[in-house]
Amino acid sequence: MPTFDSALLLAARASASDEGAIIRMSQKTRDLRAQGRDVVSLTLGEPDFDTPFFIQEAATAAMRAGFTHYSPVAGIPELRTAVAHKLKAENGLCYSPGQIVMANGVKQAIANAVFSLIEHGDEVILLAPFWVSYELTVKLAGGTPRTLSAGVEQDFKVSPRQVADALTPKSKLLILNSPNNPTGAVWTKAELQALADVVSQHPRLMVLSDEMYEYIIFEGEAISFGALPGMLERTITVNGFSKSFAMTGWRLGYAAAPEPIARSMARMQSAFTAGANSFVQRAAIAALEAPRDEVVRMRESYRRRRDIVARGLAEIPGVKMAPIPATFYAFPDVSAFLGRRREVGTVDALCDWLLETHGVTAVPGSAFGDDSCIRLSFAASERDIVMGLDRLKAGFAALS
Ligand SMILES: Cc1ncc(COP(=O)(O)O)c(C=O)c1O
Numbered sequence: 001m002p003t004f005d006s007a008l009l010l011a012a013r014a015s016a017s018d019e020g021a022i023i024r025m026s027q028k029t030r031d032l033r034a035q036g037r038d039v040v041s042l043t044l045g046e047p048d049f050d051t052p053f054f055i056q057e058a059a060t061a062a063m064r065a066g067f068t069h070y071s072p073v074a075g076i077p078e079l080r081t082a083v084a085h086k087l088k089a090e091n092g093l094c095y096s097p098g099q100i101v102m103a104n105g106v107k108q109a110i111a112n113a114v115f116s117l118i119e120h121g122d123e124v125i126l127l128a129p130f131w132v133s134y135e136l137t138v139k140l141a142g143g144t145p146r147t148l149s150a151g152v153e154q155d156f157k158v159s160p161r162q163v164a165d166a167l168t169p170k171s172k173l174l175i176l177n178s179p180n181n182p183t184g185a186v187w188t189k190a191e192l193q194a195l196a197d198v199v200s201q202h203p204r205l206m207v208l209s210d211e212m213y214e215y216i217i218f219e220g221e222a223i224s225f226g227a228l229p230g231m232l233e234r235t236i237t238v239n240g241f242s243k244s245f246a247m248t249g250w251r252l253g254y255a256a257a258p259e260p261i262a263r264s265m266a267r268m269q270s271a272f273t274a275g276a277n278s279f280v281q282r283a284a285i286a287a288l289e290a291p292r293d294e295v296v297r298m299r300e301s302y303r304r305r306r307d308i309v310a311r312g313l314a315e316i317p318g319v320k321m322a323p324i325p326a327t328f329y330a331f332p333d334v335s336a337f338l339g340r341r342r343e344v345g346t347v348d349a350l351c352d353w354l355l356e357t358h359g360v361t362a363v364p365g366s367a368f369g370d371d372s373c374i375r376l377s378f379a380a381s382e383r384d385i386v387m388g389l390d391r392l393k394a395g396f397a398a399l400s
Pocket residue numbers: 045104105106107108131177180181210212240241242248251252253
C-alpha cells in the first residue's frame with residue numbers, strides 16, 4: 001500500500017498563504033523569551049489598552065439578555081443604521097444601511113470585497129508599503145497584484161502619475177490605506193483628488209479605501225476617498241473597531257459599497273462565516289453612539305509615544321525618516337546599514353540580527369513590500385519604547 005501524504009493534496013492557492021514575517025518575528029520573540037532572554041518587542045500592531053469598559057458592559061448586557069444567536073448575515077439592522085449614520089456625520093459618505101455589511105473584522109470585510117470583484121486575470125494595484133493582508137487576499141482570489149512603490153523620499157506616498165502609468169485594461173481594483181500601516185502616512189485631500197482624477201479616467205477601476213486608522217491621527221485630516229466628487233460609486237469603504245476602540249479580539253469590521261457589491265459581499269460572507277458575532281454588534285452600537293472621549297485619550301497617548309520614537313530615531317545617524325502624522329507605527333529607512341556585515345545583507349537578516357544580538361524585535365519592511373525599512377510599533381509601553389530605542393541605537397552603532 002503506498003503511503004498516504006495529505007500534503008500532496010493541497011490546492012495551489014495554499015502556498016500563497018505563508019505565515020508572514022510578523023508571525024515569524026513574534027514566534028522568535030516568544031522562543032527567545034522561553035529560553036529566559038530579555039526581549040523588547042516592537043512588532044505588534046495592536047493597542048495595549050483594554051477595550052473601554054462601557055463597551056464591555058454593552059456586550060455583557062447583550063449576552064445576559066440572550067442576544068447570543070446567529071444574527072442576519074450582513075449584520076443587525078440597528079448597527080448597520082448606526083454605521084451609516086457615522087459614515088455620514090464623520091466622513092461625508094452617504095450610504096444607506098442596506099449598503100453596509102458587518103464582518104468578522106476588517107480582514108473579513110476586505111476578503112468579502114476582493115472575492116466579490118476579483119477573478120483570474122484581474123489586476124489589483126497595491127501601493128507599497130502596504131499592509132500584508134492585501135497581497136495575500138488578492139492572490140488567494142486569483143488576482144494579479146501590481147505593486148507600485150514609494151520610498152521615504154516620497155513620504156511613502158505613491159504618486160497619481162505612477163498609478164496612471166500602471167493602469168491597464170485589466171486593472172479592476174486599487175487598494176488605498178490612509179492613514180497607512182506600516183508608514184503612518186496620510187494622503188492630503190489634494191493628493192487624493194489627484195488620484196480620483198486618474199481613477200475616474202478608467203472605465204472599470206474601483207477603489208477599496210481602508211480607513212482603519214482614521215482616529216489615530218496627530219496631524220492633518222483623514223479624508224474618506226468615497227467623499228470626493230464622483231467617487232462614491234467607485235469606492236468600497238472599509239473600517240472597523242480593532243484599532244480605534246481597542247477591540248482587536250472582538251473581530252468586528254464593516255464594508256460600505258454600492259448596492260450590487262454590498263449584496264455580493266453578504267453572499268460571500270454567508271458562505272464563509274455566516275456573519276459577525278451577535279453580542280459584539282450590540283457592543284459596537286454602544287461604541288459608535290458614545291462620545292469619542294476614550295478614542296481621544298488613547299490617541300493622545302499614542303501621540304506622546306510617537307514623539308518619543310520620532311525623536312529617538314532622528315538621533316540615530318544613518319536612519320532616514322519621514323514624518324509620522326498618524327497610526328502607531330514608525331517605518332525608518334535603514335538601507336544605509338544593509339551589507340555592513342555579512343549577516344545583515346537584507347532587512348529580514350537585519351531584524352533577525354537585532355533580535356539575536358540586541359534583544360529588540362522589529363518587523364522587516366519586506367513583509368510590506370519594502371526592502372529598505374523596518375516597522376516599529378509604538379503600541380507598547382513608554383518603558384518598552386525607550387528600552388527598544390536604546391537597543392536599536394546600540395545595534396546601529398555597532399554596525400556603523
Ligand atoms: C490597515 C489595516 N487594515 C485592516 C486591519 C485588520 O483589522 P481587523 O482586526 O479588523 O481585521 C489591520 C490590522 O492590522 C490593518 O492594519
